[in-house]
Amino acid sequence: MRPIGKSIEEYGRGVIGGLIFSLPLLYTMEVWWAGFSAHPLHLVLYVLATFGLLLGYNYYAGIRHDANWLEVVIDSVEEMGLGLLISASALLLLGRISLDMTASEIAGKIVIEAMTVAIGVSVGTAQLGGTNGNSDTGEGPGGDAHFGGQLVIALCGAVLFAANVAPTEEIVMIASEISSWKLLLLALVSLVLGAVILFKIDFTCAQRLSPASGPAAIVIGSIITYAVALAASAMILWFFGRFDGQALVTCVAQTVVLGVAATLGASAGRLLLQSR
Amino acid sequence: MKKQKLQKNWFEWAVFAVGLALVAATLAYLAYDAVTITDAPPSVEVRAGEPLQREHNFIVPVTLVNHGDQTAEGVMIEVVLESGGQEKERAEFTVAFLPRRSTREGWAAFQTDPRTAERVRARVVGYEKP
Numbered sequence: 001m002r003p004i005g006k007s008i009e010e011y012g013r014g015v016i017g018g019l020i021f022s023l024p025l026l027y028t029m030e031v032w033w034a035g036f037s038a039h040p041l042h043l044v045l046y047v048l049a050t051f052g053l054l055l056g057y058n059y060y061a062g063i064r065h066d067a068n069w070l071e072v073v074i075d076s077v078e079e080m081g082l083g084l085l086i087s088a089s090a091l092l093l094l095g096r097i098s099l100d101m102t103a104s105e106i107a108g109k110i111v112i113e114a115m116t117v118a119i120g121v122s123v124g125t126a127q128l129g130g131t132n133g134n135s136d137t138g139e140g141p142g143g144d145a146h147f148g149g150q151l152v153i154a155l156c157g158a159v160l161f162a163a164n165v166a167p168t169e170e171i172v173m174i175a176s177e178i179s180s181w182k183l184l185l186l187a188l189v190s191l192v193l194g195a196v197i198l199f200k201i202d203f204t205c206a207q208r209l210s211p212a213s214g215p216a217a218i219v220i221g222s223i224i225t226y227a228v229a230l231a232a233s234a235m236i237l238w239f240f241g242r243f244d245g246q247a248l249v250t251c252v253a254q255t256v257v258l259g260v261a262a263t264l265g266a267s268a269g270r271l272l273l274q275s276r
Numbered sequence: 277m278k279k280q281k282l283q284k285n286w287f288e289w290a291v292f293a294v295g296l297a298l299v300a301a302t303l304a305y306l307a308y309d310a311v312t313i314t315d316a317p318p319s320v321e322v323r324a325g326e327p328l329q330r331e332h333n334f335i336v337p338v339t340l341v342n343h344g345d346q347t348a349e350g351v352m353i354e355v356v357l358e359s360g361g362q363e364k365e366r367a368e369f370t371v372a373f374l375p376r377r378s379t380r381e382g383w384a385a386f387q388t389d390p391r392t393a394e395r396v397r398a399r400v401v402g403y404e405k406p
Contacts (some may be wrong), residue, residue: 001285011291036375037347037406040309047303071282074292081295084302104309105375111302 010125014079017124018086018117021160025116026090030167034240035109043111046239047080050115054079057122057156060149079125083118084110116163119156154225154266158232161265162258166236175253187256190229190263195222197267222267229262230255313376318348320374324355324398327390335383336367336390338398340374348374348403355384357393364388373406 025031038046054076062075088110091097097106165171178186198221233255237243243251284292325337336355342348351371357364367384374380390396 002283002288004285004287007285007288007291033373033406036373036378040306040313044303044306044310047299047306074282074284077299078288078292078295081291081298084298085294100379102375102378103305105378107302107305107309111306 013128014082014121014125017128018121021120022116024164026113032096032109034167035112036105046115053156054122056152061153062126079121080118082121083114086117087114119160154228154270155232157270158229158262158266162233162236162262165261166258167240171254171258174257175250183253183256190260191222191226194225194263194267198222225266226263229259229266233258233262314345316345318342318344318346320400322398322400324396334386334389338382338384340380342374342376342378345376347376347406349406351403352401354401355398357390358395358397359393364393
């Protein structure tokens with residue numbers, strides 16, 4: 001049994017992490033609008049996808065060194081519950097939800113905000129000043145040299161970073177006004193950013209992502225990182241309805257524009273999310 | 277994977293219970309909502325209330341109700357004072373969002389006293405899909 005004090009400390013870290021990572025979203029009106037415009041089935045999918053990400057993150061980079069799957073599931077449920085609570089309290093304090101609104105509007109706003117909060121809670125619990133010499137800290141049970149684990153953590157980082165910008169009008173605006181050449185440059189910048197971060201900050205991470213070593217590892221590592229970033233961007237944009245009624249060109253442009261933020265999340269974010 | 281006893285204390289179990297209840301309730305509500313929702317486009321009902329006299333003008337409270345299952349954005353409302361079939365004064369305002377099945381309130385402002393008009397006609401002019 002863990003002492004109560006330690007549990008409170010862990011939840012405290014989670015709450016702070018949730019707030020740090022999702023405050024921009026809680027203060028963004030496009031997200032509130034998406035909350036009541038989104039189809040409920042869409043929201044269910046969003047909750048399930050987030051739960052999947054939480055499971056993956058808690059398994060590969062979570063706080064419990066010796067966690068088994070049952071404990072990972074329990075932790076993920078707790079984090080999602082905390083996310084819902086934090087999101088509801090914040091929206092209530094900010095005057096974004098009130099009792100005279102319909103249940104679907106209140107639920108939509110809370111759920112759409114709570115999912116990023118939940119990922120933030122998960123990351124906060126595991127990362128914010130978490131090393132107090134206890135046996136609970138350490139690498140996840142899956143071992144962090146695992147390729148799949150790296151992908152999951154990269155995806156978490158990409159989602160966490162990209163979700164903060166994705167719902168804003170600015171992405172559509174940039175995407176519809178940008179020239180093809182600049183778009184291509186943006187994609188190259190993302191690739192180079194990913195490579196530089198992998199090479200400069202943590203070479204071993206690049207090696208974990210590819211069987212090769214040396215420069216080839218960097219190239220393969222950054223390409224995989226960018227692929228994860230693009231997939232995360234497209235997923236989030238689709239979720240916020242940014243692809244509805246748009247030409248294919250604009251959809252791709254939006255994905256690339258958002259891909260810069262997602263790449264930062266997938267590369268630098270990944271190092272943050274699992275640094276020990 | 278090695279078999280282990282869970283290390284949770286009562287406080288953590290309590291948090292887990294609350295978390296599970298919240299997540300289950302949320303999913304259940306969303307699923308119920310997804311099953312019962314229809315494709316009905318916004319259907320906006322406009323109701324004008326009793327006029328009030330303010331220091332500089334007269335205001336008519338207006339209540340908007342969306343009976344549809346889709347959100348209306350940029351809902352434009354027009355309120356007209358009529359006497360003897362003639363338009364005396366017209367006021368307009370816009371509501372940014374009217375979510376499905378929701379109610380919003382606003383005021384239309386006039387220089388003429390609406391109580392002197394025979395009829396206060398309020399209607400929705402248009403709205404877009406968000």
